[in-house]
Amino acid sequence: MAPDILIEDPRWQDCEFERLATRALATTLAHLGLADAVAEISLLACNDARIAGLNTDFRDKAGPTNVLSWPAAELAAAEPGRTPQPPVPGIDGTLELGDIAIAFETCRREATDQGIPMDGHVTHLIVHGLLHLLGYDHIRDADATLMQRLETEILGKMGLDDPYRT
Numbered sequence: 001m002a003p004d005i006l007i008e009d010p011r012w013q014d015c016e017f018e019r020l021a022t023r024a025l026a027t028t029l030a031h032l033g034l035a036d037a038v039a040e041i042s043l044l045a046c047n048d049a050r051i052a053g054l055n056t057d058f059r060d061k062a063g064p065t066n067v068l069s070w071p072a073a074e075l076a077a078a079e080p081g082r083t084p085q086p087p088v089p090g091i092d093g094t095l096e097l098g099d100i101a102i103a104f105e106t107c108r109r110e111a112t113d114q115g116i117p118m119d120g121h122v123t124h125l126i127v128h129g130l131l132h133l134l135g136y137d138h139i140r141d142a143d144a145t146l147m148q149r150l151e152t153e154i155l156g157k158m159g160l161d162d163p164y165r166t
Helices: 010-015 017-031 048-059 104-114 118-133 141-157
Strands: 004-007 038-046 067-071 094-103
Touching: 004 010, 004 017, 010 017, 010 118, 017 038, 017 118, 017 141, 038 048, 038 118, 048 067, 048 094, 048 104, 067 118, 094 104, 094 118, 104 118, 118 141
Parallel strands: 004 038, 038 094
Antiparallel strands: 067 094
């Protein structure tokens, strides 16, 4: 899997975004039994101004957010707390998963406010975004519990702390 990565804000270079993203995506796919899949994923590493525009355009919400995702297919489970439908490969065998955008200033501010390393927070948000592409969500309590458990397991495999530990 080689994600299509567009780095719009040069500050992302300082935190080795491509390395973090590739590792987070590969670990997540492997954890979900998709290690051998040819997955098509696009990542946009941008700033708050750019993600604020995307947030307004696609979600009718003003202001920046940390991460946005646009799944290529609707995979969400019908029942709360259930695993989403597995993605179906196209005729060429590729899993078209979708797009993720992540904002530098918001990520840096959140990492600072939480007292955690920027690279760990960015890794968590990329895992979170990919899980959204795969049909996971956190709107309903049971779905949030499932998604948070998966995030914690995946991050643990990368030697990162549980982001939901209080």
